[in-house]
Amino acid sequence: MADNRLISETSEWTFPLLKRFDQEIAKVACDDFGLDTYANQVEVISSEQMIDAYSSVGLPINYHHWSFGKQFVATEQTYRRGQMGLAYEIVINSDPCIAYLMEENTLPMQALVIAHACYGHNSFFKGNYLFQTWTSAxxxxxxxVFARGYIAECEERYGTEEVELLLDSCHALMNYGVDRYRRPSPLSMAEEKRRQAEREAYLQSQVNDLWRTLPVHEKEEGRLDERRFPAEPQENLLYFIEKNAPLLEPWQREVVRIVRKVAQYFYPxxxxxxxNEGWATFWHYTLLNRLYDLGLVGDGFMIEVLQSHTNVVYQPPFDSPYYxxxxxxxxxxxxxxDIRRICExxxxxxRYWFSDIAGEDWRKVLDFAMRNFKDESFIAQFLSPRLMREFRMFAVSDDDREETLEITAIHEEAGYRHxxxxxADQYNLGSREPNIQVYDVDVRGDRSLTLRHFRHNRRPLGDSLDEMLKHIRRLWGFDVRMEAVDEQGRVQLIGET
Amino acid sequence: MSHFIDRRLNGKNKSTVNRQRFLRRYKTQLKRAASDAVNRRSITDIDGGEKVGIPSKDISEPQFHHGGGGSRDMVHPGNKEFEAGDRVQRPEGGEGQGAGQGRAGRGGAGEDDFVFELSREEFLDLLFDDLELPNLVRNQLIGTTEFKTVRAGYATEGSPSNIDVVRSLRGAIARRTALGAPHRGRIRELEEELAALIAAGVDESDGRVVALRDEIDRLKTRIAALPFIDTFDLRYQAFTKQPEPTSKAVMLCIMDVSGSMDQVRKNLAKRFFILLYLFLQRNYDKIDVVFIRHHTIAQEVDEQEFFYSRETGGTVVSSALQLAHEVIRQRYDSETWNIYAAQASDGDNWDSDSSICRDLLIQNLMPLIRYYAYVEITPRQHQSLWYAYQDVKAVYPHFAMEEINGAEDIFPVFRELFKRQEA
Structure with a gap:
């Protein structure tokens, strides 16, 4: 009987069964479909531990901060009320790739998570160019570990309160602490420790140099005043602050740097x-279906998997209360x-829209897509008319000068490209977040810092501006100004501390 | 290539530090929420935690984000009847705009409270922050727990002095019976065989008879060789040590239930007693509560009756004090019990009785009692009882009295009564 091939009849999991599933999934993933992954480290944890992991932004270890506590309290609350099942997996972009399984889950769910996290996400982390370029798995x-230790040490030395205030301000600027165009230097604990002391001394001397008060030669004065500092606008606010804020102590610079590094890690x-989610979901679906075709899992198993899968990929329409x-x-x-379908x-x-991939080997095309794109470009490249019809997508333009909203395009021939x-634009981080840059520092006067917000489509900054300026001021130590620049290049002061 | 690790036994409270920091940071707001909450609780459900809320805007973490205005394009799924070029009204509340913004909720305008549950410990800590029981002297040394030895059934190991003879012998008999059973059965069979042979007239010296007799003898020796008692049979009486509460407290709740005390006032008094009870629980392992109510005569009653039965009549406070003294004398030795008393009244008393109360307190009760708190729930002028009690207060610093006008006064008054005493 073919049934004899079933890995398990029950839905209770055991470690041997998990291992067996992992082996079978690995066989299918790597041999049949050619997924390339980091080694896996699968950790079985309880739901409380899952909430723990959740609230430190999914990192297995992190420094202490009240905001993680807030996150913890909120997660615990919604979980207890049963409003939310815990996401069934957390996976960490590291080598080996760490994935968590929750002990409460049934065997089919564990297999689903193994396929999703250990083979889906894992191969994405290893293959995608953004992760390769920007993170050191x-x-x-x-x-x-270094960061946690360092911050704990600072707390001991300078007081928890002090460190917390600093972290608050850094966290506020977290999204403005990433390098977008330059690869950051690789991270390593030994290296960090060795260089940290060195850096402290060096940085301080650099800062001192910038703020040197020795008189400058009279005749040069006029020309110097013309020159701005920084010479080019800077978009990495935290980096600029770390390197140039006049009053920060060396340890504070290091803390800024730590937050910056963590932000950089999450940037991809x-x-x-x-x-990432699409890729992982596609693979758990494909891999587990293959196991089913091979007769390794039964109908009941598949139904449980598909039920969970269907919940995950449900898209409520725009007028649904769940939207x-x-x-x-x-x-x-x-x-x-859809890409697989276009290939097959x-x-x-x-053929008209995707002449380059129609009829090709879908594995190669998908692999290529996974490696070389991010959301924005992936959608711009691969979203097909058929899918737009399936989702019944439509574009709305909201202009505050108009009385009404305008439907600019719908899922029809004339609207596809628009x-x-x-x-795709919607997934462009650059237009999603306000474009804010360091414009000028009054080096020769009151040391005030001027930031500029370059408006896009006349969209103003939200009401958190004052709060944010206070945070920046705390880091910078002197007055901070925010100017808005509209599309015509007109400059207007919108905030000052 | 995959490595499985069971981490379930690792500590699960990784977030405790972060949680504590969060609570500490918002202590002021939380304290306010906690003291609001105590007004809603009943004395019976002090075992739970408490749900508290703080305004979300107080705890938001700011980020730069776009405000309303300008122009933007959004793509939504689920089109039903729109055509390109259609113009539609803006939805109320800007729902179509913020959605998909990802972080919109974070810095957004949500005015709802951030509601979550405090554990019982956390709740009480907030409630009793900075408070310390006055004259808190534990009658035994702090930190040393007394143990009481109690029986805990039987064990197969122990010291010889604890051998339980009856149990052990009973075990031995059972063992011998069990082990000897097959031999005895065999002997019975052989004896029957033997009897049959002899009945058939076979001679005693016949080989078969001799063989049977030898076999029977051999089996009997084997039965006799079973040890009378074996180490396996021994049973010892087992004892375990149970911690004895080192500090015991009794709380005497005394309340006037005469006609002038209406339900509103009783409820106020009740909250005060709840607080006291909660507070004592933090400091003592074992607490007895005695409810004494009085009008012209005093009665010891259960909690339900104490708070909710209706009585009318005049007021003689001294009757309750006398009963309290009686109860203490009979049941609560002040050497081993920490005695607390709390009295709630609207201040009415039989005029000539107030001086009796004063004398009773000064001479009989106060020397036995750790702390006596008197709360007067009245919006009116003080009457004779208040002034009589002021004399008591002058003599005993651990006598406290305060006045409560409404629910909002309870907590401040409670704090006032039990505020941390400067060393």
């Missing part, structure tokens, strides 16, 4: 939500599947 855990994840934007799992999964069974429309472009 082999060093992140070490670095976090924020840009590849749709792709909160496009579900990245739904969009990502649909696109991955292209229609004439597909729709696709709009949706």
């Amino acid at each position: 082999d060093a992140i855990i070490d670095y976090l 994840q924020r840009q590849t939500q749709v792709m 909160s934007g496009i579900n990245p799992y739904a969009l990502g999964f649909a696109m991955m599947r 069974e292209p229609t004439d429309e597909d 729709l696709r472009q709009r949706l």
